[in-house]
Amino acid sequence: MRPSMFRSVKSAVARSSSAHVARRGYSSESVPERKVAVLGAAGGIGQPLALLMKLNPLVSRLSLYDIAGTPGVAADVSHINTRSEVAGYMGDDQLGKALEGSDVVIIPAGVPRKPGMTRDDLFNINAGIVKSLCAAIAKYCPNAIVNMISNPVNSTVPIAAEVFKKAGIYDEKRLFGVTTLDVVRAKTFYAGKANLNVAEVNVPVVGGHAGITILPLFSQATPKANFSDEDIKALTKRTQEGGTEVVEAKAGKGSATLSMAYAGAIFADACLKGLNGVPDVVECSYVQSSVTDLPFFASKVRLGKNGVEEILGLGPLSDFEKESLETLKPELLSSIEKGIKFANQS
Numbered sequence: 001m002r003p004s005m006f007r008s009v010k011s012a013v014a015r016s017s018s019a020h021v022a023r024r025g026y027s028s029e030s031v032p033e034r035k036v037a038v039l040g041a042a043g044g045i046g047q048p049l050a051l052l053m054k055l056n057p058l059v060s061r062l063s064l065y066d067i068a069g070t071p072g073v074a075a076d077v078s079h080i081n082t083r084s085e086v087a088g089y090m091g092d093d094q095l096g097k098a099l100e101g102s103d104v105v106i107i108p109a110g111v112p113r114k115p116g117m118t119r120d121d122l123f124n125i126n127a128g129i130v131k132s133l134c135a136a137i138a139k140y141c142p143n144a145i146v147n148m149i150s151n152p153v154n155s156t157v158p159i160a161a162e163v164f165k166k167a168g169i170y171d172e173k174r175l176f177g178v179t180t181l182d183v184v185r186a187k188t189f190y191a192g193k194a195n196l197n198v199a200e201v202n203v204p205v206v207g208g209h210a211g212i213t214i215l216p217l218f219s220q221a222t223p224k225a226n227f228s229d230e231d232i233k234a235l236t237k238r239t240q241e242g243g244t245e246v247v248e249a250k251a252g253k254g255s256a257t258l259s260m261a262y263a264g265a266i267f268a269d270a271c272l273k274g275l276n277g278v279p280d281v282v283e284c285s286y287v288q289s290s291v292t293d294l295p296f297f298a299s300k301v302r303l304g305k306n307g308v309e310e311i312l313g314l315g316p317l318s319d320f321e322k323e324s325l326e327t328l329k330p331e332l333l334s335s336i337e338k339g340i341k342f343a344n345q346s
């Protein structure tokens with residue numbers, strides 16, 4: 001667990017009955033009430049993510065929604081003696097209640113990959129799931145910040161944007177594709193190879209969230225390590241194929257769930273901190289962007305009270321990164337267009 005997050009968790013447990021939490025960025029004043037909803041909460045990601053959000057002292061209400069299995073998950077998680085009140089909701093007719101009043105909605109609903117599949121192979125099932133969940137978000141919590149985890153993220157985020165546009169509530173500052181797992185992997189692989197303390201390592205990851213569209217910027221990694229071009233290429237490939245590495249190791253039993261729950265919890269925590277006015281909260285995320293000529297692109301984003309406060313530029317790229325950026329653009333564009341087309345045709 002990231003050290004600052006671990007401190008948050010420990011402080012929440014220590015002060016379980018109090019909403020007064022003294023943490024970095026807060027004095028001893030009350031932490032605002034915040035409702036977080038997890039859609040797909042009974043799934044492989046949903047359950048550990050529900051646990052991690054229950055440990056987050058910034059959450060006052062935790063709403064767990066799925067088409068099946070949420071009463072058990074909610075009852076289980078609700079016994080943990082931390083700040084938030086937990087409620088479980090199941091099935092379409094409880095979706096509105098699950099969403100009402102949410103500040104942040106995290107979406108890990110949908111099917112995961114099996115070996116041999118690409119994330120785009122999930123489009124046919126997950127696009128429809130995301131579309132209907134986003135229509136409900138537009139109706140019941142139109143001002144919520146949305147963290148999209150469901151794959152293919154390169155397409156599901158544009159689908160969400162189109163659904164919100166049609167409903168007349170689209171605010172590009174509030175829609176995020178969660179690419180934090182790519183950053184988590186890039187940090188782990190870089191630190192492992194360079195024999196560095198992983199807690200001190202930072203690596204921006206830009207582009208999208210599938211194969212070659214995932215572009216870790218190791219030339220900007222800190223602390224600096226003395227890697228050959230071949231080393232950088234190998235680290236890049238491993239980061240791009242991190243998801244497939246897990247899918248193959250799970251051999252038909254799904255994709256990354258635990259590392260994704262960790263990454264999702266970090267990103268949701270960053271969104272909550274931004275909402276609460278904590279300064280200088282920066283994470284990489286896939287958002288509507290003008291950093292490149294593509295309409296959606298992942299890069300460093302400063303989070304604030306309204307969601308995206310500032311999209312940061314790419315910074316200086318190595319020749320390898322410049323070339324990789326140009327190579328990824330056609331694939332990312334085609335995934336974006338596929339999402340937009342789907343949302344507008346049905």
Ligand SMILES: NC(=O)c1ccc[n+]([C@@H]2O[C@H](COP(=O)([O-])OP(=O)(O)OC[C@H]3O[C@@H](n4cnc5c(N)ncnc54)[C@H](O)[C@@H]3O)[C@@H](O)[C@H]2O)c1
Pocket residue numbers: 039040041042043044045046065066067068108109110111112113122126129133148149150151152153178179180181182209254255256257260
């Ligand atoms: N963004 C990322 O980095 C990242 C990482 C890992 C996995 N994923 C994606 O996250 C998704 C979920 O993965 P998982 O391993 O948790 O899958 P899973 O099958 O274990 O869980 C998915 C859950 O979604 C629920 N669900 C299905 N339709 C729903 C609906 N209409 N409303 C609410 N819930 C619904 C299912 O009942 C299930 O509990 C997949 O699409 C996967 O590819 C993304």
Ligand SMILES: O=C(O)C[C@H](O)C(=O)O
Pocket residue numbers: 112113119151181242243244246247255256
């Ligand atoms: O690889 C997958 O299908 C799941 C996820 O996108 C990941 O990166 O682990």
